Amino acid sequence: xxxxxxxxxxxxxxVAVAGLLQAPPATLLRWLTEAQLLPxxxxxxxxxxxxxxxxxxxxxxxxxxxxxxLVFEDGTFSVxxxxxxxxxxxxxLFYASVGVTGDFELSARVASIQPxxxxxxxxxxxxxxxxxxAAHASVLATPSTAKxxxxxxxxxxxxxxxxxxxxxxxxxxxxxxxxxxxxxxxxSRPSETARWSAIGAQTFPSLPDEVHVGLAxxxxxxxxxxxxxxxxxxxxxxxVAVSPGAPSLTARGKDTVTVADRIAWKDSDIGDVAxxxxxxxxxxxxxxxxxxxxxxxxxxxLHFTYRPMSGDFDITARVSSVQNVNAWTxxxxxxxxxxxxxxxxxxLFATPTAFKGVAFQRRLxxxxxxTHTPGPAQAPPAWLKLTxxxxxxxxxxxxxxxxxxxxxxxxxxxxxxxxVDVGLAVSSHADGVLATATFTDVAIAPxxxxxxxPRSSSNSRSTER
Numbered sequence: 001x002x003x004x005x006x007x008x009x010x011x012x013x014x015v016a017v018a019g020l021l022q023a024p025p026a027t028l029l030r031w032l033t034e035a036q037l038l039p040x041x042x043x044x045x046x047x048x049x050x051x052x053x054x055x056x057x058x059x060x061x062x063x064x065x066x067x068x069x070l071v072f073e074d075g076t077f078s079v080x081x082x083x084x085x086x087x088x089x090x091x092x093l094f095y096a097s098v099g100v101t102g103d104f105e106l107s108a109r110v111a112s113i114q115p116x117x118x119x120x121x122x123x124x125x126x127x128x129x130x131x132x133x134a135a136h137a138s139v140l141a142t143p144s145t146a147k148x149x150x151x152x153x154x155x156x157x158x159x160x161x162x163x164x165x166x167x168x169x170x171x172x173x174x175x176x177x178x179x180x181x182x183x184x185x186x187x188s189r190p191s192e193t194a195r196w197s198a199i200g201a202q203t204f205p206s207l208p209d210e211v212h213v214g215l216a217x218x219x220x221x222x223x224x225x226x227x228x229x230x231x232x233x234x235x236x237x238x239x240v241a242v243s244p245g246a247p248s249l250t251a252r253g254k255d256t257v258t259v260a261d262r263i264a265w266k267d268s269d270i271g272d273v274a275x276x277x278x279x280x281x282x283x284x285x286x287x288x289x290x291x292x293x294x295x296x297x298x299x300x301x302l303h304f305t306y307r308p309m310s311g312d313f314d315i316t317a318r319v320s321s322v323q324n325v326n327a328w329t330x331x332x333x334x335x336x337x338x339x340x341x342x343x344x345x346x347x348l349f350a351t352p353t354a355f356k357g358v359a360f361q362r363r364l365x366x367x368x369x370x371t372h373t374p375g376p377a378q379a380p381p382a383w384l385k386l387t388x389x390x391x392x393x394x395x396x397x398x399x400x401x402x403x404x405x406x407x408x409x410x411x412x413x414x415x416x417x418x419x420v421d422v423g424l425a426v427s428s429h430a431d432g433v434l435a436t437a438t439f440t441d442v443a444i445a446p447x448x449x450x451x452x453x454p455r456s457s458s459n460s461r462s463t464e465r
Contacts, residue, residue, distance in 0.1 A: 056214065058096045062132035065223035068094025070215075075314060075445050076111075077230040079122065081217030086121055086140065086152060087161045090132035092222075095125065097214030098235060105236040106213045107176035109192070111229040115143035117220040121150075122228025124177045125216040126184055128208055133158040137202055138216060139166070139175045139186035141228075149173060151186035151199040156206075164200035174232075182207045192232070192401060192441075232401070232441070234284060265307045265423065270300055271341035274432035277303025279424075284443065286317075288331070289436040290426035295330055295349070295361065296370045299341035301431060304334065306423030313446050315422050316385040318401070320438040324352035326429035330359070331437030333384050334425040335393055337417055342367035344413055346393040347425060348375070348384045350437075358382060360395040360409045373409040383441075391416045401441070 058070050060081070068081035081094025106124050113122045123140035137153040149166030166188050167173075176187040176196060183203045187196040213235060219226035267279045269290070277290035290303025309315075315333045322331045332349035346362040358375030375397055385396040385405060394410035422444055428435035 056096055056098045058094070059130060060093070061095050061130055062090060062092035064092045064094070066225050068217065068225065070094070070096050075231055075233075075316065075443065077215055077233060078227060079215050079217040079230065080225045080227045081219060082221070082223060082225045083218040084222050085119065085220050086125075086136075086138060086216065086218045089154075089158055089160060091134075091136070091218070092132070093121075093216050093218035095127070095130070095212075095214060095216050097125070097127065097212040099210060100213050100235065101210045103179050103181070104213060105176060105178045106234070107174065107236075108215070108230045108233040109174050110141040110171045111231055112171050113141060113143045113228045114219075114226040116224055116226040118142065118144065118146050119220040120226045121216070121218045121220065122171075122226075122230075123149075123216055124175055125214060126177055126179065127212045128157070130212070131157070135159070135204060135207075137177060137184040137186070137204075139177055139188065139199065140216070141169075141171055141173050141175060144170045149175065149188050149199065151202075153184070153202050155202065155204055162202070166199040167197070177213070179207075179211075265305060266421075267305050268303070268339055270302050270304050270339055273301050273303070275434055277426065277434065279303065279305040281305070284441055286424055286439040286442055287436060288424050288426045288439065289434050290428060291431055291434050292427040292429070293431040294328065294429050295345075295347060295425065295427045298363075298367050298369060300343075300345070300427070301341070302330075302425050302427035304336070304339070304421070304423060304425050306334070306336070306421040307444065308419050309422040309444060309446075310419045311446060312389050313422070313444060314385060314387045315442075315444045316383065317424060317442045318383050318440045319350040319380045320440050321380050322350055322352045322426075322437045323428075323435040325433055325435040327351065327353065327356050328429040329427070329435045330429065331380075331426045331435075331439075332424070333386050334421075334423060335386055335388060336421045337366075337413075339421065340366070344416070346386060346395070346411055346413065348386055348395040348397070348408065349425075350378075350380050350382045350384065352379065354379045358384070358397050358408065362393075362411050362413075364411065364413055371411070375408040376406070388416075388420075 060068050064083045066082040071078045083092030086093050110122055120143055121140040125136055125138040127136040128134050135154050135157050140150050145168040148168040151164040154161050174189045178185050183201055185201040186199040189196050215230055217228045269277050273292045275291040279288045288305050292301030295302050317333050319331050329352055330349040334347040336345040337343045344363050349359045354377045357377040360373040363370050383398045387394045392412045395408040396405035397408050398405050424439055426437045
């Protein structure tokens, strides 16, 4: 049969099958188009997924010839999109976004872009709607230094696009969009520790209070999908640190604090500490001060900054510093069943020096003895991660954010509650004396599906001292 007759035949079959299924023919044709049984351009139906308590949606924008997709796993977004361009009076791209209200900051590291074209674009976008010609502001990375980073925007719906060239830099690059009132500013930096440099700013004549912000990918080649990989994605709403109307960022005792992700964190001493601790949270960073005899034995004394979390998730943080009150002063990430001193928990700690290094410690039964697995003989700064998958918790360590995670150990806590307390723990190991630890890049992310591979080897266990 001649190829040109195939679409006609598919349409006829679609109409017939639609009648059998009692579905509108247009609906069935859309299914066939999305399954690529019909040629031509298509638009995917939006889907949603949860990241750190925020509901994100994904969709193609414009008349793309190949549908895009997204995989979110272990804190990394792999975004695949086609499309002619993000430019002119209308766009073609794949977009993963979340709704925000008022001022915000959106930042991420673009780790890589598939080089299907010099102008393949992968970056951050603020958009007033999902129409192809909607107003937007975007800071976009390209595959090489030839085009570098670009701040591009459409100030009014259906209007022409405007470009401001940024640094001639190729991935990996860090980029950021920040809104203040009606003005959106684009930034970039070469590394996590470098200062942000402004590329440009744009004031919009009628920017709505509620907009969409997220990750954009356009291959710049009609019908060909390109992939962009993002990590360290952060959405900060309501100014620099907290959502509008939130209480002070400094909390003592059991006051509630609210961080950038708009989910309530709590702040509490655990056990019979002699001096109350406290914590200060700012964006994704924290300073936690605590006393306490130890996190060890059958009961703990510490200061804990935490939030409730259900299901499978990761908690990661970089311990920047730990005050050297004692060789066993501990600062790290903790999953705790509740706030009783003898509660079951799994924790990964950094200590002030390489003498005690990193320690994977846990209590498997309430009021039972603690268990210890030594990690690397490493002093801060140190990256720590705990991953929960069902009743099993695995601990990981790395020196830098660009390194692969090293497995320290894992443990099964039979019947672990679905909702647990997750956060940052500090114990001075000298009750009555406070020790302070600083944390950066704190992130708690739900896991969309299990990627834990059971290990045949058992953990090395020892006494702490």
